[in-house]
Amino acid sequence: MTVSVASVPDVSVILAVRNGGSDLPKAIATIFAQTFTNFELIVVDNGSTDGTPIFLKGIEDPRLRILSLAEPGLAGALNFGITNARGRYIARQDHDDWALPTRVEAQVRFLDAHPDHALVGTRAEIRVGDAPSHRFHDHPVDDVVLRFELLFNNPFVHSSVMIRKSALDEVGRYTTDPARQPPEDYELWSRLARRFRVANLPERLTVYREVPNSISRVGDNPFLKKMVLISSENLALATGAEKPEQTHIDIAALIHGSETQVSSAPDLRAMVGIIRQAGRVIGGGRPSEDLLRSIAAKVRRLKRNFWLRQRRYQGVIRAGRAVRNGLRWLRYGVQ
DSSP states (O other), rough: OOOHHHHHHHHSEEEESSSSSTTTTHHHHHTTSOOOOOOEEEEESSSOSSSSSHHHHHHOTTTEEEEESSSHHHHHHHHHHHOOSSSSSEEEOOOOOOOOHHHHHHHHHHHHHHHEEEEEEEEEEEEEEEEEOOOOOOOOOSSSHHHHHTTSSSSSOOOGEEEEEEHHHHHOOOOOOTOSOOOOHHHHHHHHHTTSSEEEEEEEEEEEEEOOOGOOOOOOOSHHHHHHHHHHHHHHHHHSSSSOOOHHHHHHHEEEEEEGSEEEEEEEEHHHHHHHHHHHHHHHTTTHHHHHHHHOOOOHHHHHHHHHHHHHHHHHHHHHHHHHHHIIIIIIIIO
């Protein structure tokens, strides 16, 4: 198949890879199989030591551009790709995920028709390796609900998003601050959503492939602490505070189950009030039914985690009292 290359592509697909192994060929093949053809695929080789460089050099499609960096990390590699991108839209693709053939075409059509939107993702099928899991990332699609969800978590599949490059020029690119990433994607989407509208397409146009030992899936860890940091910042800004107060941190920590970041006496009434206030602000005073459901769901999650925590602490206190009383009995009760 002969592919003609436009002097200025509409889309720059950015793929950063380090030791892509057997996953990389399929991921790249799904991009070259897109129904929308006016794109460039920028692959940033992030210090690979396996056969990735040789494989990339063997690809003859003229839309491929290969860049190399010596281990700058994912955020740095993505920023390097964006800096060299010529397209007006930036599409993300991970080296181990797959794009369905109409993904890029559908996203270009959406952004062309919605100039007030800076970012559009897609829903996704979840696979474990190559095997269907019968689970899906069916995130919300509406801007208002997504901006509310972003106060707490990341409702976008990273390898599904397409971003307006001009918006990145306004808000900046992926953070490389070790104190704020990973999750570099959640941090960037949060900044974009404070200034622009965002959306997900309702179709599942991405295959997200789970990998073992993901840092985002393990209990209390640095990744989780950064999630709480970004969430608390989002909550603070949404409710008019310049920086997070302890109540904002308590909300984010309880929602994420980060026990070590919850204060000794979190105020449930104040936390519920902040969530509802943030929803009213984002909904413009007239929240939709979908937004009201999202607000109610977050309040329920917060209350559940709050009361579970209270019961755990009460159990610890009772156990401590029993031990103390037992020690007293041993000291004074035995003659």
